[in-house]
Amino acid sequence: MNFSRSVGDPPENVARNEDILREHLGAAGAPIVTVNQVHGTSVLIVEGGCGGGGDHDALVTARPRVLIGVKTADCTPVLLCEPVRKVVGAVHAGWRGTAALVAARSVDAMRSAFGCDPSDIVAVIGPSVGRCCYRVGDEVAKAFSKDLGGGFLSEENGGLFADLHGANRKALVLAGVRPSNIHVIDLCTACNPGLFFSHRRDGGKTGRHLNFAGLWT
């Protein structure tokens, strides 16, 4: 199901998809809060008014019965849950956000806004374009050599391939998340046309998945 209103899908179809999701979750009427993703590192703290929008690439909240989500079609989604203080997060990390440690910035935001201990955080790194299909240029290599300290690039057949999953895993560890609390869904969006939208595979004309988190207890 496509969850973006800016890729040519009629808005009523997207609204229907949102309703299907709510029905499936037993979350009738729950707000779905998203942001205008800009490949940066800004984190939106979702509080009382549940207002979304604005230029951010991650959302965190302690508010129950609200779905926070990021939209992807190759970029890496990272979902965070801190079960002690009951805080969740959703992160959008393309190569720029990955290199700038947006996943770590989101963990920092959970700590500073809600007092979360990073070692209590459980993270899931979701499907993104895999290193099998993610051929990149020097710009990415240069960006990965900064805050990430290099790595996560492999050379094959004269091309350079990037590992977004591994890089985001490192970003989380740098922020204090325990390696054993990081779960990776190691599926490539580009390799699985029956399962996923893929910006690369579909030449830019594709839908967007919604990667969401919410507190329902």
Ligand SMILES: [Zn+2]
């Ligand atoms: Zn692939």
